Amino acid sequence: MNINYNTDGTLPPDAFRITGGETVTIASADGAGALYGKLALEEKIKLGADAKTLDITSVPAAKNRILNHWDNMDGTVERGYAGGSLFFKNGDFAWDPKRIEEYAKMLAAVGINGISINNVNLRDDSRRLITEERLPQLAELAAAFRPYHVRLIIAVDFAAPKTVGGLPTADSFDDGVIAWWRETAARVYAHIPDLMGFLVKADSEFQAGPAALGRTQADGANVLAAALAPHGGTVFWRCFVYDCLQDWRDTKTDRPKAAYEHFFPLDGAFAENVVLQIKIGPVDFQVNEPVSPLLGALTKTRRAIEFQVTQEYTGQQIDLYAHAVPWTRALKTLVRPGQTLAQTRADTVVGVSNVGNDANWTGNPLALANLYTFGKLAWDPTLGAEEILRDWATLTFGNDAAVTGTITEMLLQSHDVFAKYTAPLGIGWMVQPGHHYGVNVDGYEYMKWGTYHRAAHDALGVDRTSRGTNLTAQYPPEIAAVYENTDTCPQDLLLFFHRLPYSFRLKNGATLIQHIYDTHFEGVEDVRRFIATWETLEPRLQPQLFAVVAERFGRQLENAVEWRDQINTYFHRLTGIPDEKGRKIYD
Numbered sequence: 001m002n003i004n005y006n007t008d009g010t011l012p013p014d015a016f017r018i019t020g021g022e023t024v025t026i027a028s029a030d031g032a033g034a035l036y037g038k039l040a041l042e043e044k045i046k047l048g049a050d051a052k053t054l055d056i057t058s059v060p061a062a063k064n065r066i067l068n069h070w071d072n073m074d075g076t077v078e079r080g081y082a083g084g085s086l087f088f089k090n091g092d093f094a095w096d097p098k099r100i101e102e103y104a105k106m107l108a109a110v111g112i113n114g115i116s117i118n119n120v121n122l123r124d125d126s127r128r129l130i131t132e133e134r135l136p137q138l139a140e141l142a143a144a145f146r147p148y149h150v151r152l153i154i155a156v157d158f159a160a161p162k163t164v165g166g167l168p169t170a171d172s173f174d175d176g177v178i179a180w181w182r183e184t185a186a187r188v189y190a191h192i193p194d195l196m197g198f199l200v201k202a203d204s205e206f207q208a209g210p211a212a213l214g215r216t217q218a219d220g221a222n223v224l225a226a227a228l229a230p231h232g233g234t235v236f237w238r239c240f241v242y243d244c245l246q247d248w249r250d251t252k253t254d255r256p257k258a259a260y261e262h263f264f265p266l267d268g269a270f271a272e273n274v275v276l277q278i279k280i281g282p283v284d285f286q287v288n289e290p291v292s293p294l295l296g297a298l299t300k301t302r303r304a305i306e307f308q309v310t311q312e313y314t315g316q317q318i319d320l321y322a323h324a325v326p327w328t329r330a331l332k333t334l335v336r337p338g339q340t341l342a343q344t345r346a347d348t349v350v351g352v353s354n355v356g357n358d359a360n361w362t363g364n365p366l367a368l369a370n371l372y373t374f375g376k377l378a379w380d381p382t383l384g385a386e387e388i389l390r391d392w393a394t395l396t397f398g399n400d401a402a403v404t405g406t407i408t409e410m411l412l413q414s415h416d417v418f419a420k421y422t423a424p425l426g427i428g429w430m431v432q433p434g435h436h437y438g439v440n441v442d443g444y445e446y447m448k449w450g451t452y453h454r455a456a457h458d459a460l461g462v463d464r465t466s467r468g469t470n471l472t473a474q475y476p477p478e479i480a481a482v483y484e485n486t487d488t489c490p491q492d493l494l495l496f497f498h499r500l501p502y503s504f505r506l507k508n509g510a511t512l513i514q515h516i517y518d519t520h521f522e523g524v525e526d527v528r529r530f531i532a533t534w535e536t537l538e539p540r541l542q543p544q545l546f547a548v549v550a551e552r553f554g555r556q557l558e559n560a561v562e563w564r565d566q567i568n569t570y571f572h573r574l575t576g577i578p579d580e581k582g583r584k585i586y587d
């Protein structure tokens, strides 16, 4: 196939137009657009399109489409389930140029244009990535990503003027600190002129920040922004700020309110090159959460929607779990009157990476669908889950309709299945503390992290309506009204927003307790069905792939059984209410 590349200055950055014919024309305003156009053409052809009749104009919805790696320099990956780091080992850089090139190409193929490689939780060695000692190697890595238009971001320590620079303070109002950041930015950009910027987790889970020094989040972010501005760099400032030393006896403090409380009053106070990076849900990447009220509330500040591609609370790449369904649902959620999250056009979309140095990238090969989904939605947040997953399955497994159809269907169901056998109706957090895989109903109940279900013999859940912690008041009134009322609150968020008696009747007529029993029995049966379905594909799949996934399904079943039995027993013991259907609940 002949391809003709045209420059069309009227197209926005990164955008492309493909016009089919004997010779296919790809028009773009820049090199990135030309690359995205070429990769999109390859993808369309693999998906069965006729190059002669193509007529596509594609413009990314978000300017910055970024992956955050949480990789440590010792080679481990925080919340990583796919081997070690692609970038680091034993306290040093260690990367395979061939692997990085493949990775960069893979990222470009889904439109990702930025990547941070080091964990937002800084350690001594990673704090020093911005020093002369480390920058030459970092620049080499930046060069490896550059041909694919993927720009590096560095996660930095807010206290770096002290911890790295040896200054007595990191206070944003101190002249020495201001100068130190300016010099640091100049040094970093001398090595990596196209660096996208700095990523900061400040005042969050024991990372240093401006609050401890009596300054606001805006004071803190703006000092870094001023240092980066002359170089065209951006500060990605995370909003995951909450009291992680809460007393469980305190029922007034409510963790999901925290990001809004800290950042909404500062709307408009941040420099133009600061992007507030906000987790998609107000708590922490649970299976079902509402969309963060902060995402819709900010109108004068740039913002990023942060997704967690890696499956920390969602099965750790053992259990089958496609993010496509909950993410597309979230993007369609109204966050302002008449406006969905996708339409607010946050100019940055971030995903916490699910990739490691395992040969198949994601440990579970089916988890690669989540990286694909992330890139596709960052580019076009109006896409549907089914088309994304079907395309991924076709690109990955070829055009055997039985295989792609079956895998697409399993992926589409996977979120609901996982939600059935884990914590009920949006309540979250009934996981093993620390590593977060598997059930532990009270694992976080008496801890300091602000994550409580408050189950009693007569009722379950946290009242976050105007009668309770009033989280709902952070949403526009029309949207708050939906959550306030148990008739209109989406069922999968019922116990997120309401504290309800076990006798509460759901829409299908079942009581809350019966729903808990039913879904937990069903979830296990659904996993058994996944296993049986997967087995039908054995003759059509490459043996190694079949075996790796089959082994994970085996572990998923054990996990689901354990969840089912512990959840059902816990609530049966607490309430004394029997299962109407008389199934086995252990006492």
Ligand code: GCU
Pocket (backbone or CB within 6 Å): 078, 079, 120, 121, 201, 205, 240, 284, 312
């Ligand atoms: C979660 C996760 C941490 C991570 C944090 C974050 O709490 O468990 O490992 O550091 O999110 O987003 O910063």
